Amino acid sequence: MSKPLLSVSGLVRSYGTGGSKVDVLKGISMKIYPGEMVAIIGQSGSGKSTLMNILGCLDRPSGGDYQINGISTRSLSNDDLAALRRNYFGFIFQRYHLLTHLSAKDNVEIPAIYAGTSSKNRDEQARKLLTRLGLGERIDYMPGQLSGGQQQRVSIARALMNGGKVILADEPTGALDSKSGLEVMKILKELNSQGHTVILVTHDRSIAANAPHIIEIKDGEIVGDIWNKDKFFTKEQEAAYNASGAASADDGHAAEPAEESGSQSQSSGRIISELDRNLTGRTAFFAGLGRFGEAFKMAWIAMVTHRMRTLLTMLGIIIGIAAVVSIVAIGQGATEEIINNINSIGTNTIRIMPGKDWGDMRAGKIKTLSTNDMAALKQQVYTDSVTPSVTSSQILRYNRGEANGQVMGVSSEYFRVMGLSFASG
Ligand code: ADP
Ligand code: MG
Secondary structure (H helix, E strand, O other), X not given: OOOOOEEEEEEEEEEOOHHHOEEEEEEEEEEEOOOOEEEEEOOOOOOHHHHHHHHOOOOOOOEEEEEEOOEEHHHOOHHHHHHHHHHOEEEEEOOOOOOXXXXXXXXXXXXXXXXXXXXXXXXXXXXXXXXXXXXXXXXXXXXHHOOHHHHHHHHHHHHHOOOOOEEEEEOOOOOOOHHHHHHHHHHHHHHHHOOOEEEEEEOOXXXXXXXXXXXXXXXXXXXXXXXXXXXXXXXXXXXXXXXXXXXXXXXXXXXXXXXXHHHHHHHHHHHHHHHHHOOOHHHHHHHHHHHHHHHHHHHHHHHHHOHHHHHHHHHHHHHHHHHHHHHHHHHHHHHHHHHHHHHHHOOOOOOOOOOOOOOOHHHHHOOOOOHHHHHHHHHOOOOOOOOOEEEEEXXXXXXXXXXXXXXXXXXXXXXXXXXXXXXXX
């Protein structure tokens, strides 16, 4: 007797806290067996998507338990849940959720990038899936160039990229015309007969009628759980029906073997370790490197496709940096200019005179300050230039004119010491 693949019991999901707390799911219990095709049906707002997000490990329950292959998701770390999402579940959404700037093939490859698959294998697998789904001619088309039905098929290929053992389809036909909707349903049934477990959410009874097992929810509670034996099309569905206990007396599933929990957890442990096998040690390092490369490539593609946005962003950054650089440069230039001006006035010039102080009457008679002293000063590392200076007042005559003037005896370094420059002469 097969064991449930997914099993929820007393599942509660509430939003908000305190007085504004709303229970969206109010104690859902159900079992889904391997190879089943289940339709979850209910009106808009009944909590179908909320339940689906929990089943796909996109969300965690507020109460109750959710077990995958006998392992409680409460015991799994966020990384384990991410690995499950990546390698175990395939998601199909009403609005496809394709990246508009990537081609069909590149969209399909995304889950494999996160799984660290080599680019050659990714490319092969994506082409194979798209061809299988009838899009062999449109592998390099952008989502905008594809019809709704074709986009949904691309998203189905994406769901299958890493295997898609369990396919979660939330209103997959909701945005499609009835013909494309039927096509999508046909594909889902085919996938189911190839061994994929399919969980389908819909508000449309005629769509749900395709599934041999229909669970109806209303206001967050299960109000119906129907098996339609006429619709069985695989052995797994029959096996699931028998395992569910719906076939025999009502207490059929009371005989559910709790004592087998040891082997159950072993097998689920195996599932999870199989998922992570590819991501250990060196492989993980190269996968990380590959993902970085892919992220870079995608960033580049996004930049090239949104040229105007890229240009404006770049312009903003350029203006910002230019403004900062020029303000710093102007500041530095001004500081240097001011320091030069102050220096040229003579803050770094020292005058050495004979005598005790300004009023020393005998200063004129002291003759010990000589050119030797100047030479000695010149030797010091801290002196830039030295000049002697002897001043006397004289009457200066030129042709017929004469004037009082000062005559100074200095050396050639005088101009440098005083911060002067020769204009002419
Ligand atoms: P369905 O998919 O069946 O149409 P949903 O599961 O999306 O319904 O939503 C069920 C109810 O939960 C709705 O009443 C919705 O308003 C509410 N709900 C869903 N998500 C949130 C959220 N993040 N915060 C608060 N309420 C939410
Ligand atoms: Mg919904």
